[in-house]
Amino acid sequence: MxxxxxxxxxxxxxxxxxxxxxxxxxxxxxxxxxxxxxxxxxxxxxxxxxxxxxxxxxxxxxxxxxxxxxxxxxxxxxxxxxxxxxxxxxxxxxxxxxxxxxxxxxxxxxxxxxxxxxxxxxxxxxxxxxxxxxxxxxxxxxxxxxxxxxxxxxxxxxxxxxxxxxxxxxxxxxxxxxxxxxxxxxxxxxxxxxxxxxxxxxxxxxxxxxxxxxLPIPQIRESDWELYISRKFRGKNIETSSEAVKEIISLAGGHPQDTMLICSEAYYTLLEVEETKLSLDIVRIAFDRAMATLMPVFDEMLDELSKKHLVREVLHRLAIGDIIYKEKNHPYDVKRAIDQLTLTAVIEKEGRGKYRFVEPMLKEYIVRNYQDG
The missing domain is CATH 3.40.50.300 (P-loop containing nucleotide triphosphate hydrolases)
Structure with missing residues (x-):
């Protein structure tokens, strides 16, 4: 593989x-x-x-x-x-x-x-x-x-x-x-x-x-990803561009398994279309195929999270960049939902009132498939 x-x-x-x-x-x-x-x-x-x-x-x-x-x-x-x-x-x-x-x-x-x-x-x-x-x-x-x-x-x-x-x-x-x-x-x-x-x-x-x-586990630097991805494709005589490789890293947000998944889908897409150059079009097809592969994983995760009050609604607001605390919800309930998402490592705190998705592809999946409430 x-x-x-x-x-x-x-x-x-x-x-x-x-x-x-x-x-x-x-x-x-x-x-x-x-x-x-x-x-x-x-x-x-x-x-x-x-x-x-x-x-x-x-x-x-x-x-x-x-x-x-x-x-x-x-x-x-x-x-x-x-x-x-x-x-x-x-x-x-x-x-x-x-x-x-x-x-x-x-x-x-x-x-x-x-x-x-x-x-x-x-x-x-x-x-x-x-x-x-x-x-x-x-x-x-x-x-x-x-x-x-x-x-x-x-x-x-x-x-x-x-x-x-x-x-x-x-x-x-x-x-x-x-x-x-x-x-x-x-x-x-x-x-x-x-x-x-x-x-x-x-x-x-x-x-x-x-x-x-x-000990905190260090993030993988973008420059390390670029070297690795280019080297692996080059080993199969596939030409890469800096633009296409950076797009893979951006779409996966540097998440290790998701980056590997997009790269793998890009490789098999190239084999299917009999091309030897990694282009932005190939990367975007690979991203959609990777997203389809992750669909049951994300659905199961969201079903489990939805057992807790307000969690799915808050998650959707975070994904689309909306206001987390809304008048229709009690602040304590929203805080409990945030705590649950943090506890389960779906999101992590970046600063006061700011959170990021640990897995950026989950964020994109929520934006595409789920609505608030």
Whole structure:
């Protein structure tokens, strides 16, 4: 795929964030834990996975758990254990082999020896363990493994705010009770619900208060986008103009996934019409095709937001540049709608009474398709 979509991007497609990745790598390797928050599809996971790749190359142990994909305490525990033990065994689902002796014996002798060594050194969990005991084992494993092997371990928790929704908010207290005693483990926390993440790590009564350094994710500079887009098209013998490339960046507002989507649609449009020059006409066709692709995503988002009073009306006013506070609405209700949109990272505050859409294509979609009220 010329322009990667739908998941973490390869190393060569991470744009303009080298210095930030260097910072993350250094902090985590030195023992600091870090929290990154921002809406989905802006490249958090791509950044984090690249940091883990570099740390692993540096000789550290790494583990990665995505709470968005989990649904129970046991899922959480098994995911942490498997990801940690993969550093030793080289297989993704180590617990399957541990708990299925037939599978273990049918595997390589090398894996069987590694399992016996693990069992002797750290003790392996039993399948009949209750969920709570298994989870406690999982929370203690990163430090245990790091200490035994004299390695630093870095653990990535993606969509961390979902952990409380899966098991209840007490999980954060349980985690903190283990993590705060660990001297050989650093944690990288990611979350797409910025308001919840800020509360988890900034609220004085929260379990993770001041546990991690909160870092803002830098915007990708327009000049970096221009170089990247031109280079990718040039690699397919497609001529680009500065005007056409800048139009892509402008239409997407620099949003990482939306910029990639417009570029991808432009590439396939060029293939279909058998042209080798990226023009403004091609870019505008690509934009409309990208908008059609995003239609179900935006509709679902707006349907969810519309469950809250006044949210859709306020969103439309923001999109068309209208007055937010109108006489027909109580100011408190409008303020609550603004807070909801900010909490869900649909908009962000730029100044007093000024807000911007995190995803400019959503703004354009609302202007085209929705009316106030």
């Amino acid at each position: 010329l322009f990667p979509l739908g998941g973490p991007v390869p190393e060569n497609d991470i744009i303009g964030r080298d210095s930030f990745i260097d910072t993350l790598q250094m902090r985590l390797a030195e023992g600091h834990s870090v929290m990154l928050a921002g809406p989905r599809r802006i490249g958090k996971t791509s950044l984090a996975q690249e940091v883990l790749r570099r740390l692993k190359k540096q000789g550290l142990y790494v583990a990665s758990v995505d709470f968005f994909r989990l649904s129970s305490k046991r899922n959480i525990a098994e995911s942490i254990i498997n990801s940690c033990l993969e550093n030793r065994t080289g297989i993704r689902r180590t617990l399957d082999a541990v708990w299925d002796q037939a599978k273990l014996l049918a595997g390589s002798a090398k894996i069987a020896v590694k399992m016996k060594d693990l069992e002797f050194n750290i003790g392996l969990p039993r399948k009949e363990m209750d969920d709570e005991t298994l989870m406690e084992y999982a929370f203690s494993l990163p430090e245990l493994l790091a200490e035994k092997d004299k390695k630093r371990m870095v653990v990535l928790f993606d969509e961390f705010q979902d952990a409380g929704q899966i098991t209840g908010s007490d999980i954060y207290k349980k985690m903190r009770s283990f993590f705060q005693l660990q001297r050989n483990v650093s944690y990288l926390f990611l979350g797409s619900k910025e308001g919840m993440m800020q509360s988890l790590f900034g609220g004085k009564k929260q379990a993770f208060y001041r546990f991690a350094t909160v």
